[in-house]
Amino acid sequence: MSDHNPTIAKEPVIDLRSVSLTQNIKLALVDLLQGILQISLGWKLGWLDVKLRYRGSILGPLWITIIMGVKITTIGVLYAFLLHLDLKHYYTYVAISVVLWTYMSGMINDSCTIFTNASPLILSQRIPFSIYVWRTVFCNILILLHNLLVIIVVFSVFKIVPYTLYLLLPSALLWIMDSLAIGILFGVLGTRFKDIPPIVSAFTQAFFFITPIIWKASSLNFNKDYILLNPFYPLFEIVRAPILGEPLTSSIWIAAIGYSLILWIIALFIFSKTRFRIPYWM
């Protein structure tokens, strides 16, 4: 490797200097690649996070499931009764939607503190930054898995057989990709600007009501295409529809992929510009 070719080769050579944006994009991609190569470390960190949260508790992580069960039952029964909806249909819809939303909002809110929470580690050793993002992604996936128990219970109670589960595979893949981008984007912003976490928390709260989660898009009495302007809607539909056996229009998939691409481009740009700056902000 020439002395004037700044690259971070595989350990143990580290060659650092200020480089152009193109080179920084390359370094950001290297960071992401190293994060994938060391993904088991991200898994371990995420798993320990969940384990730690419930250490010493009798029911342990089962509390995640119980809290979700209570929440879904309250919303499902209450609104089905208040709005005269079909209980079985509404209850299952709400169960899936709220579980998905819990994952999404948890991912977004946790993202803001990905790097600030890891500051002792970041300042003690050089590790690819994307590892910390994977940690939060895995932590939230583990919580999601606990919440899936609720959905399984709801489905068995109402004797519903999910139809086209294999269609979930591309959706899950897109969700994981988006989670990573969200983690990078809000992780960097939350480290640099201390006002980001409360702002994000306020907005996710608002989106809980704006997005069809506890209400259905079909209940809108205006042109439903407008709802595609909400980036969460197509992302939720591509998961919900296959489980509930509802048809999916191609426009929803196009919107979901489109929003994901935009998210990734922004995240990658910001990560390239600021990756090396993260330890300075600790």
Add this chain to the structure above:
Amino acid sequence: MPSITVKNLSISFPLYHENTRSLRKMAHLFVSGRLKQDQHKKILVQSLRDINFTLKQGDRVGLVGQNGAGKTTLLRTMAGIYEPITGHIRIEGNISTLLDPTVGMNFNLTGRENVQLKCSINGYSKQQTKEIEKNVEDFSELGTYLDLPVRTYSSGMQLRLGFGLTTAIDPQILMMDEWFLTGDAGFILKATKRIEHIAQNSQILVISTHSAEIIAKWCNRVLWLDQGFLKMDGTPEEVLPIYLNKPYEEIVGKD
């Protein structure tokens, strides 16, 4: 061959979260010339200014300077944590750092879990992890405490765990802040043995310290940082008398 090359290195920290307009507070920094504004009118604290040196195999370096001279920043930069905005740094060899007593440990995890975590961070195999675990267990003498959360440890116990963990593997480059000298006499004796062992393996050792005694004992080179500048670079015999302003014999003869 392990080596560290530092060329024209400057490290400055942008001040975002401070009230940058309250200049009164930072007047002393302005007076010392360590604050400047960049092109975006951001206030920067210059931690390191135009540093040049090369460390080769066998160098055992003592880093001296007042508090705030930039010693920790330089150590972190040499560990690849702060990437330079100006200048260039090239590090060859695997690095282990002991920059603060917590060495990035998670205080809610047990000592053993922290050891295992550190091993997976460094990408060690199961076999290596086991060996290191054993090694740390023996060195730290924590006994059953090793399976309790680190937050229940006394600071001395944390120190033994952190030190044992970072030095369990023979790194090619070891960088330390001087905090490890805060342990009790028995610990210092053990720590000294370990460091001597690492130093004898003729790798690169960098210790940031205020103690001339340590430098005289372990180091064959001294870097003197002053206000972020590298003021002097030479053997202990050359640098220490000027740094401490007394004859070398007197410094060594003290202990």
